[in-house]
Amino acid sequence: MINRLSKRILIVEDDIHISNIIKMNLNLVNYETTQIYDGLAALEAIQNSMIQVSGSAAGPFDLIILDVMIPGMDGFQLMERIRPLGIPVIFLTAKTTVFDKVNGLKLGAEDYMVKPFEAIELLARIETVMRRYGKEEQAIHYKGVDVYLDKREVTVYGEKAELTPKEFDLLVVLLKNKNIALSREQILEKVWGFDFYGETRTIDTHVKELRKKLRLQDSIRTVYKIGYRLED
Amino acid sequence: MKFWQKIYLFSILTFVVVFNIASVMVIERNHNKMLQQEINNVLSENMSIYTSVGEVIPIMKVYDSIDYDQTVLTNIAKRFVNKNWDQNAYLQITEGNRSVFSNVNFMMPQNRKELHPLNAHEIRYILRDIGNRTLLFTSNLASINGKDYVFTYVKDVTALYDERMDQYLFFVKADIGAVMLYALVMFLISKGLTKPIDRMIRTAKVIAEGRFSERVELKTRDEIGMLGANFNEMAEVVEDKINQLERNNHEKERFIQNITHELKTPLTSIIGYANFLRTTKVEEKQLLDGLDVIYSEAKRLESLSVKLMDLILFRQGHAELKTVQMLEVIREAESSLQMKAADRRLRLDVRCVEGNVRMDPDLVKVLISNLVDNAMKASSEAGIITIQSFRGRGSYTLEVLDHGIGIPEEHLPSLFEPFYMVDKARTKSQHGAGLGLSICQSIAEMHGARMEVESTPGEGTTIRTVFPFQDDTGGERE
Structure with missing residues (x-):
């Protein structure tokens, strides 16, 4: 949680x-x-x-x-x-x-x-x-995944997971908008920035990596016609 | 150059020129008069010598000796000179180049043009500057024993010229003094005259900067005072116009802001709920609640758009008014209103009289239904709403009464403003947008009718529309 x-x-x-x-x-x-x-x-x-x-x-x-x-x-x-x-x-x-x-x-x-x-x-x-206002949490804990925002480190059930910087950013965006479906465009904007003209396919690959590395196959759901949602 | 400077400079110039010319003329005239007088004196003195000589001529003729002539003439001259010595007078008697008598103490000029030619019994005079003196020469010729004796009588008139110089000196002092005094007085006068103009200029500048309430204060009753009064009048008109424009503008701005607000509020709910439902995992109840909000807010938007169109059309439109029986129009509107009332378990009473009113019947129906709609919204279940009308002198009054919640007094002045809602929550819960009374007001205005509101909180509201009415066409047409 x-x-x-x-x-x-x-x-x-x-x-x-x-x-x-x-x-x-x-x-x-x-x-x-x-x-x-x-x-x-x-x-x-x-x-x-x-x-x-x-x-x-x-x-x-x-x-x-x-x-x-x-x-x-x-x-x-x-x-x-x-x-x-x-x-x-x-x-x-x-x-x-x-x-x-x-x-x-x-x-x-x-x-x-x-x-x-x-x-x-x-x-x-x-x-x-x-x-x-300094009210941001330093760590997010979710289903055995611990995300340390200041150190940019992630552990899965206590074991360190190696994430690329973009994968880390994507994970944080999903966690912070938990239970809300994000469109590929929104994710692109939040993780890669406005001026990135990449393909939305890039996101699919990163999501696939995240699911595998953090064992979140069931939690990061693909939402029809929209994008992805991290569910409780 | 500034106006006051122009007045100042030109009046001083005029003064200086006129004053100087006049003074110079006076001094010169004075001088000439005195000079002429002196000349006359000298001439008469010369004449008196001549006369004295004339008296002794017969004796001289008897002796006919140059010596004797000389002695006699010298004696006469000496006598004369002694008598007049103090007056700076000189006498010279010559015969050809020979001097008979002379007490002249200065160098006689060589060229004496007054002597050529000088006839007997003729007196000539001339003014000469010798040294730093001015001398008046008078000459005449007496022929004695075949010899021509020239009598030259010279008078020093330097004093006259000194006097003139004196007067000029005095005049220069007086001139400077007078000009300075005049300059001071004119300065005050020209400044005083143009002061109100300056004040107006300043006021005009202030007004130009946008402070339209500024006025010029002038107490004079002359042309400038009148100009000031007219200026103030103009400023007054401008200020009124500006204020009116500002009010209109403000009203429009508020209208647009209100539209924006009224459109955005339901839109925010619709977008918010729609997005929530499509991006999150929702339960059955949340889904139904959400859809319900979307539906009702969309309905609100729909009714708002209809009302808004009405309002905009009525605001700019000219209705085609014709004379119609009001009672019929009320009856036509009544049927659908009765159904609405029944739905809400309200009673609608209609107690109206006949009357031919110039109107657009469709618009009047909109007016009635809006008023009744408001009355229904204000009423609780089983309430009674009454439509009643009566003819007055030159007017036909239509009233819609309810016994609902009423309107607190502080809301009455703003009641007809678009989007004004007495109870926001209540209005919104009934899909109202706060436009009904504005629409009624616009319709009333198109008919030359006025609207009045009477209300007591807790007891009910009466909204009265007073149409202009011509009795002569008669109430009974059928």
């Missing part, structure tokens, strides 16, 4: 469906989520979480996903209020004007996402922000 239970993310979004879909995506990769639908309640929840640090298990939120147009108190106002607390915030909004973007970032938001968004993009940005 990837141990991410300690990472708590607050979703402040007034549209219940959008809030739910964010929650479902975050839960897939084992983030713990709290949903709140208006600004005032969010402020209260955030302040309460700060007070509870010492006592209860909850503790402060690790990240907040914040919609701008929410009832009670809008996202920008809320951002101003919670900025001193130092919790990273990603704005999520339908507003696309440059002014809104600049305003959001000026207020101290870590990132800014425009609706409609892709789930894996949101996850990637959360990942980046977590890393920036």
Whole structure:
């Protein structure tokens, strides 16, 4: 299991469906989520979480996903209020004007996402922000496979596995988007970068290698019409 | 050159020229007058010598001796000179090249053109500069015993020229003083006159920089004051126009932002759920829930697109209005509304009167159904919705009443704005987009009708549409 239970993310979004879909995506990769639908309640929840640090298990939120147009108190106002607390915030909004973007970032938001968004993009940005805040885990454990991110080492049931750099990157991308099917194009972009004009067949070979070296034949599934998915 | 500088410079130039010409003329005239007077004096003095000589001529004729002539003339001259000595006068008497008498203390000029030719009994005068003195020469000729004696009487008139120089010196001082004083006064005047213009220039610049509320403050009632008043009037109009444009622009911007938001929200859910369902391993319940969200959000998009088209069409459109019996239109709309009401277990009462109103019946049906739709959304089960109408003086009023949740007062002013929702969650749960009342408003405007809202939270809402109405066509046509 990837141990991410300690990472708590607050979703402040007034549209219940959008809030739910964010929650479902975050839960897939084992983030713990709290949903709140208006600004005032969010402020209260955030302040309460700060007070509870010492006592209860909850503790402060690790990240907040914040919609701008929410009832009670809008996202920008809320951002101003919670900025001193130092919790990273990603704005999520339908507003696309440059002014809104600049305003959001000026207020101290870590990132800014425009609706409609892709789930894996949101996850990637959360990942980046977590890393920036030093909240990224150093090791991922999955079905006897231990991945040490800092040393770029992988062991299978305690035995060191020799992976090429690209195979290692591919493994990390699959692990971080666990339970979500990634298309070959998405994998290509994340592992090889935007400017790589390789063939998607390259991925198939790398996946085949990973399955063999890490004994994950059943876990890395080929998903019809899409690509690959690492399953629990 | 600046305007005040032009006024200043030209007025000073004019002043200097006029003042100097006038002063020079006065001084010169004065001088000439005095000179003329002096000349007359000298001439008359000369004449008096001549007369004295004339008196003794008969005696001289008797003696007829050069010596005697000389003695007599010398005596007359001496007497005369003694009398006039203090006045800087000189006398010379000559006969040919021989000098009979002279008390001249300067070199007589060699060439004396006044003497050639000098006739008897004639007096001539001439002004000469000798040394640094100016001398007035008068000459006449007396013929005694066949000899021509020339009497030259000379008077020093330097004082007159000194006097003139004195006046010029004084004038230069006075001139400088006057010009300086005039320059100072003109400076203040020209500055004062152009100050309001400067102020207007500054104001115009400020306005040009975009601060349209700036006005110029002028208290004068002259042409410049009027210009200022007109300028302010113009600025007022410009400001109003700009504000109006800004408001329109702002409204449009908000409209577009709202459309974007209203389109993106359901799209985000649809894309999010669709992607979740296709990329993850989902259970049966998750699948059904997801599909349900996709379906209902897509439905919301559909209704939004229809409403949006309506709104855009009605906003720009001119309806073809014709006189139609309102009661018939209400009856036509009623049938489908009754069905909707029954579905929601609501009662719809219609209590309307006849009235011919100029309208586009299709649009009025849209208006009625939108209003009733809103009333239904506000009502709870078994509620009663009433459509009622009555004729007033020059108006036909249509009311839609409900006994639903009502609208809190703070929402009333914005109620007709596109995408405005009193209760977002409630509106969305009923697939509303916040466009219904905007559409009604647009339709009402096309009919020259006005809309009013009365509402009490918890008790219900009445929305009134007041159409203009001509009684003369009569209510009973059939």
